[in-house]
Amino acid sequence: MQRSSLDALPSTAKKLRQLIGQALPxxxxxxxxxxxxxTLVCQQCANGIQTNDNPCPGCAEPGVGxxxxxxxxxxxxxxxxxxxxxxxxxxxxxxxxxxKFNNAQELSALLANLLASHLPPPNPKAVxxxxxxxxxxxxxxxxxxxxxxxxxLAQQQTRTYGDAPAVLPLLxxxxxxxxxxxxxxxxxxxxxxxxxxxxxxxxxxAEIILVDDVLTTGATANAAARLLKASGVAQVELLCLGRxxxx
Numbered sequence: 001m002q003r004s005s006l007d008a009l010p011s012t013a014k015k016l017r018q019l020i021g022q023a024l025p026x027x028x029x030x031x032x033x034x035x036x037x038x039t040l041v042c043q044q045c046a047n048g049i050q051t052n053d054n055p056c057p058g059c060a061e062p063g064v065g066x067x068x069x070x071x072x073x074x075x076x077x078x079x080x081x082x083x084x085x086x087x088x089x090x091x092x093x094x095x096x097x098x099x100k101f102n103n104a105q106e107l108s109a110l111l112a113n114l115l116a117s118h119l120p121p122p123n124p125k126a127v128x129x130x131x132x133x134x135x136x137x138x139x140x141x142x143x144x145x146x147x148x149x150x151x152x153l154a155q156q157q158t159r160t161y162g163d164a165p166a167v168l169p170l171l172x173x174x175x176x177x178x179x180x181x182x183x184x185x186x187x188x189x190x191x192x193x194x195x196x197x198x199x200x201x202x203x204x205x206a207e208i209i210l211v212d213d214v215l216t217t218g219a220t221a222n223a224a225a226r227l228l229k230a231s232g233v234a235q236v237e238l239l240c241l242g243r244x245x246x247x
Contacts, residue, residue, distance in 0.1 A: 112152030
């Protein structure tokens with residue numbers, strides 16, 4: 001599979017990087033080894049990031065191709081398309097776990113930049129809608145990681161392209177649902193039934209792009225997309241950083 005690398009910092013900081021790097025060589029947060037790049041992740045670990053090749057356009061299942069997979073054909077989801085450019089394994093899994101479960105909020109920008117580097121130029125008329133945490137989980141975790149990821153993504157795209165989709169908090173999570181990790185598809189779907197309400201009026205004519213961190217079965221995003229479609233939104237897409245293996 002194609003390998004990915006993390007982008008360097010802006011060239012205007014080269015001299016400062018060199019001076020700081022000589023005095024305090026950076027340590028990779030994944031392998032704990034000193035390295036020459038002024039980044040949180042060394043190049044060797046970054047080279048282990050794998051892209052999601054030939055994904056299903058409906059659910060981003062790897063290796064399917066341009067035609068929708070069998071599950072999408074028999075059980076279409078409420079979102080119209082799913083994009084998850086990276087595989088949720090290796091360095092990506094480790095980064096996301098540290099980010100979410102160790103309150104490593106400094107990784108929000110790094111992961112957003114990584115995601116942006118694998119996306120085409122955005123449609124500035126679209127709208128990013130982060131899939132929110134319930135307030136109890138946000139309080140326990142210390143932050144809403146997808147909210148931070150989405151805003152950092154829009155900021156990065158604005159720096160690169162001059163514009164980006166607006167970020168609107170149109171959803172509110174009203175049920176404190178169990179963790180979805182490891183649950184069967186049927187349980188995932190029942191866990192998130194009626195989990196969301198609208199916290200604003202969605203723009204009916206805009207392309208809505210739901211944003212989440214990891215896509216496995218799509219049950220959570222499907223519940224959110226169903227609510228948006230019921231409110232009159234015509235087009236809902238899903239954007240995630242990584243695609244997990246579906247068992």
